[in-house]
Amino acid sequence: MRITILQRDIEWAVPEVNRRRTDEAIDRNPDSDLYILPEMFSTGFCTHPEGIAESANSQTLQWMKSKAAQTNAAIAGSVAVKEDEKYYNRFYFVKPDGSVVAYDKKHLFTYGGEHLHFTAGDERVVVEFRGVRFLLEVCYDLRFPVWSRNRGDYDMILYVASWPVPRIDAWSALLVARAIENQCYVAGVNRVGVDPSCEYCGGSVIINPYGKSIASCARGEECEATADVDMESLQAFREKFPVLNDADI
Secondary structure (H helix, E strand, C coil): CEEEEEECECCCCCHHHHHHHHHHHHHCCCCCCEEECCCCCCCCCCCCCCCCCEECCCHHHHHHHHHHHHHCCEEEEEEEEEECCEEEEEEEEECCCCCEEEEECCCCCHHHCHHHCECCCCCCCEEEECCEEEEEEEHHHHHCCCCCCCCCCCCEEEEEECCEHHHHHHHHHHHHHHHHHHCCEEEEEECEEECCCCEEECCCEEECCCCCEEEECCCCCCEEEEEECCHHHHHHHHHHCCHHHHCCC
């Protein structure tokens, strides 16, 4: 499977601009099976979502469906969503046939006040697409290894994020740790640029089960990177060195 990560500079609270620029970035990188976008890619990371969050059937979700069908690929990324008078940081995985799998962020970022306005999810979500099983995770989830522990139910973790500059070394280290300890591929997609609260430098990367980077984006600038996920080599590694069989319960 071919996967492209898109490290974006997000225009604050202007979904139509961010959709258009993301659309152009995808068109520059044809023939992938999956395109991964950052956390809240249509608006920027908002802890006060009033007037910014989109509806559960938003134009952004409709764009994701349309683009997935056009490219015959899956589109993945999180959106600030308002549904039934509640707000969610919702990670959408949209398939080319128009079907949608969604994960609501479990670990809300209390340090930044996200928990004061958003409702946490409580369901672990794994989605299968073209022979690869993906665990969906959002930003702060990265700091909680028990939540992402491999139970033999996934092959790759997708982390979409708005992870700021002061803690970027933790981002890089924890992505590698999650790949090694769970014997899986990991894609971490972070934004660049600034919003009203923070500065971001990216550090987006795809990591193999050995903890090695196989594709990465330059820090501090918009860019895209692509890598192939090799399921045969992953399975062979797990069979040769069956670490997960000895995992703590």
